[in-house]
Amino acid sequence: MELYDKTALEIGRMIKNKDISCREAAKAYIENIKAKDGELNSFVTVLEEEGLKQADEVQKRLDLGEELSPLAGVPMAIKDNICTKDVLTSCSSKMLYNFKPPYNACAVEKIEAAGAVVLGKTNMDEFAMGGSTETSYYGATKNPYDYERVPGGSSGGSAAAVGAGLVPYALGSDTGGSIRQPCSFCGVSGIKPTYGGVSRYGLVAFASSLDQIGPIGKDVRDCAEILSVISGHDRRDSTSVKGFEYDFSDSFDGSVKGLKIGIPTNFYGEGLNEDVKTSVLGAAKLLKDMGAELYEFEMPVVDYAVPAYYIIACAEASSNLSRYDGIKYGYRSNEGESLLDVFVNSRSEGFGMEVKRRIMLGSFVLSSGYYDAYYKKGLQTRALIKKSFNEAFEKCDMIISPVAPTTAFKIGENITDPLKMYLGDIYTVAVNLAGIPAVSVPCGFDGKGLPVGLQLIGQTFSEAKLVKAAYAYQQNTDWHKRAFEKMKGGSL
């Protein structure tokens, strides 16, 4: 078995047992990145020298007997919208093509303190806006299973890099499905944490009330370990929750006995690909066979989640992205005579189409005369969605649902049809609107051999329970491993 097949915790154990040094692990992955990423394009920045230096430093800490996390010395990558001190943090946008933050995001501080070895920054949809990583200024990332196809998005670089074995794990961010959907497309596992679980300090904002940083790994056990490291209250983020710590100590007994799993029947209707439907319902049946109880019900309000999401997310984005004006940092157009020219030309040239589309949508729904008709309605819908989830969780422990209505589509297939692209978010955005957690794990392949993912959605801060069910599922299936083997026989 090659190193690239191992989980982060397995590599961490090997390092701890001195089967392999931190430098050897980093070097092996850097070699793999060099060999494969030219085509895959999952990295915006590869930190070869810095990564090796960091590996040596972690090794030194370990050799001195410092008690570090089980992830100490394990190489990893960070999505390019998470600030890394003195390292390009471009959000895959021309607008920030030269932006090197003078500080680290809270999640980066924490993961580095735990002994992570950062090998680079991963590609993404520009400012996390998109579900295919095609809107990146640095070009599309490819799906490791099929180079003709997208890896999903917006954390497509992170998911593809983990899927292709270029790093054992990565950090992503999820505003409307940006961790879960690429995990589903690339056959890897991920967690979108409860809003407020992980500090947003240093995450370049897309939609502040929806954004969360979360882990992407080979299996859910890795993801739980990463989440324990990066979570916790941070006084620099007022929305990070105080007085809560994740406790996964009961999550790995492999049992789902007595768990009540809800199936919202309206999630399985029109628009859902048959192969995806079969795989997800197959997983539900397996969970039932393992001892869980299934419970069918309707969640009609979720049908309004996509429009509510695009109103709220775009409104916040239009404000959050206003700071990129060509004055202080980032891209500045050389054209123009007046101050207004600097603003208009810098923004027109610096932002891509999708970002501009969302800024315009957001500015429109906030403008006077339309605020009540759109933004306020969006907020009301959001409250109803939250209420509807609360009611569901009175009757069940978690909900099982597809992550996306399809498997990975072809590069260029949806890019000219934004509405079709937005409808792909139908199963994921409600979770962000409600601020609740969801875990995404592989659950099969479609007829073309592309991975399918399912998500388990739970009440606020129920990650331990979701991980418990997902872990038990992964103990009883090998999709997450087969996915990987299959990919090796394929494109790579």
Added chain:
Amino acid sequence: MSWETVIGLEVHVELATKSKIFCSCTTEFGGAPNTHVCPVCSGLPGVLPTLNENVVEFAIKTGLATNCEITRFNKFDRKNYFYPDLPKAYQVSQLYLPICRNGHVDIEVNGNKKSIGIHEIHMEEDAGKLVHDPWEDSTLVDYNRCGVPLLEIVSEPDFRSAEEVIAYLEKLRETLIYLGVSDCKMQEGSMRADVNLSVRPTGAAEFGTRTEMKNINSFKAIGRAIAYEAKRQIEQIEMGKRVIQETRRWDENKDATYAMRSKENAQDYRYFPEPDLLPIEISEEWIERAKSEMPEPAWAKRERYVSEMGLSEYDAKVLTTERSLALLFEDTTALCGEPKEVCNLIIGELMRLITESQTAADKIYVDPGKMAEIIKLTVEGKINRNAEKEVFEALFKEDIDPVSYIEEKGLMMLEDDGLVESTVEEVIKNNPKSIEDYKGGKQKAFGFLVGQTMRALKGKANPQTVNKILKEKLDSL
């Protein structure tokens, strides 16, 4: 036709918190450009605001002092617009739920009392400053002031004259300084007023179209700007033109206002709730605590100085122009029990010294204990008035110890009657002509002899003792 001027004010005050509203940078005025900044207040990507609770506390106190209702459930909103001095391209402010509402400030103009309504007070952050470099012909941005906390105090359109506006601003300034929430320095921009003004025929029920004047940075200029703008609007209407709703800039040098931008194609600020900050709930306890910490207001001090300490209304007013002076007055009086003496020393000497030394009154330090000591020595006749002034000046300038200073400089009055006696004898011996005059009934001669004696004693004798001894000696001649 006679016209009535209708005015409403939007006053911005920078709060005297140590750190900025959403980060820990200092709020200190000045400093080299872009030295009081961090990733948060300069709006770098990925940073988040954290609320400085002192800002809320100062806002509560200001609301209580201006008789406002305090909003219990507060939120911040974003006001979006592009300008280089606004690094996030939005200002965090309060639109929907301002912290204070429905208050009033009572003023008095020419003996007439009037209550000015406060529509609302809200918290927000200040922007940076653009600095134009005429040599390079470029404009640079200084973000030091970015994120300094502001209160915007919005009055009702209750003013009818410039005098009322100035009386209100003076009252507001005094109130805020006494509360310690702002230093209200117009020249440093920590107090700024925007004037909304319209005119209408006297007796009309409807308001006329208003203009907003910005950039007025002294009370004097406000008076002049109001006079100019009211006249301009009346002239427009009398010429058959209409007043355009617009923002006008006051040009101090030209003594005129000119149009900045028309409100008719006004900017849309696309306000929406700030998602990066949690709502602030203000509890009853918080309000009670703020109340208990509020110092005595200036008007209450004035009343007390007159009724309990026997000062004139004029003196009470002068002492309370600066909170530091009022506090020095109170502390020193408590230690020496001589309110009138303390008052005279502050108004007569200290205020002169402050002016001469060109320091701000709120920056001076005079030790009340030492000041009380000087006054006691004067009252007990141990030093004379000139010595009092001299010692006090030294105290102001170098914080000397009064007793050692007096001893060192030999300013203590003589208590040796023998020396006075021998000096008087000497003076009598040397001035036979004056003795003759005195004997001849010329009272002036006595004064001359006293003067001669005092001069010989370098003024350090008690004049009463000199008088007594001289009289005895002359009478016994």
